[in-house]
Amino acid sequence: MKDHVTVGVDGSPESRAAARWAAHEAVLRHVPLRLVHAVDWPLDPVFPGLGRQDVDRWADAALTDVTQELHQRHPPLEITTRCLAARPTAALAAEASDAALLVLGSRGLGGPARFIVGSVAMSTLVATATPVALVRDTDDPDGLGINISEVVVGVDIHASCDRVLAFAFEEAARRSCSLRAVHSWKMPPAYMYVPFFDPDNERDISRSVTHMVEDVLLPWRHKFPHVDVSHRVFMGSAGDHLVRASQGAGLVVVGRHLRRSPLGRHLGPIAHAVLHHAAAPVAVVAHE
Structure with missing residues (x-):
């Protein structure tokens, strides 16, 4: 153990x-x-x-x-x-x-x-x-x-991030503080070539992504019922939004994929950005 x-x-x-x-x-x-x-x-x-x-x-x-x-x-x-x-x-x-x-x-x-x-x-x-x-x-x-009133965690809805969420919820529970989950999304590249973009599409995607984040968080809310959890969904750079969210936080939790590139192991761009620019201690949790 x-x-x-x-x-x-x-x-x-x-x-x-x-x-x-x-x-x-x-x-x-x-x-x-x-x-x-x-x-x-x-x-x-x-x-x-x-x-x-x-x-x-x-x-x-x-x-x-x-x-x-x-x-x-x-x-x-x-x-x-x-x-x-x-x-x-x-x-x-x-x-x-x-x-x-x-x-x-x-x-x-x-x-x-x-x-x-x-x-x-x-x-x-x-x-x-x-x-x-x-x-x-x-x-x-x-x-x-x-300030230990809040733990911030980056949420990935496209891959399993159970280890990241487990770590973040446990840290918030130990500190008896709130947890803020942050997820950022980007428009599909094809929309760059659409001459007339309908703003309703952006709102629909944002609502859909928000529901997906809520689904990811739901079992952890049940497992840690005493942790006050909030979540925010943004369009844009995940690293930038996590750095902004780190202002006033006691800890920022981000994940890194357990994978190799031809050049060896490396950190992804989100973890790299948060590590270099966050205004709070950063915990990096490896996950599949």
Whole structure:
């Protein structure tokens, strides 16, 4: 049974924020927290003159500092640590295999670019089927500025997204907050060549899509009757609408398909847009 939350720690401000968020999540789930630090050894020539003992001491100090801080915030929380000599992406993906959730830090920015998603985080995202949460260095779950009144989830009506919806409903239930489901649709390409477009067609399609979203959500409403659920259907870019919906949310949940391209595993355009521009932590859930 996957009964713990894992977080990558490297001593950076964003990884500390991720550790705080992960600890808060572990408390909500009533499960232990595992801190993982990975060093790709040897470091030369990037850090010439730095010995293995120096690296080990620095890693131990980073894990100890974070552990002490989290124990002060959450005294009952069970925390374990692991320091691995391996490539961070491979180590984090392996550690995620028996975890319920992997949490990674990502540098936050002001303005329209809210996230800087590093290569390790991006590579780890596509290397594991475990849900992964990306947290900015400004996302402090214990801070007064964090709004947990709403979880936002992107809904796909064209493929099974049960894992995504299960994750989103469970998160809303844990936080005792509302859930907002968002779906965007686009007009068929053929309508670009229609000289006189009837607006009634757009309204009919919107109503039809709305009914389909309601059908997708219905069994989950029954399973989580205490979660207050709303849904919005938009015409246009799904990524853009999810980014707008992230304003004021406590968490955004998006899916990614478990599939390979000739160039290897990758994130779809919607998840990619949300990861880089959302104004809240983002959880990416792999699904068929």
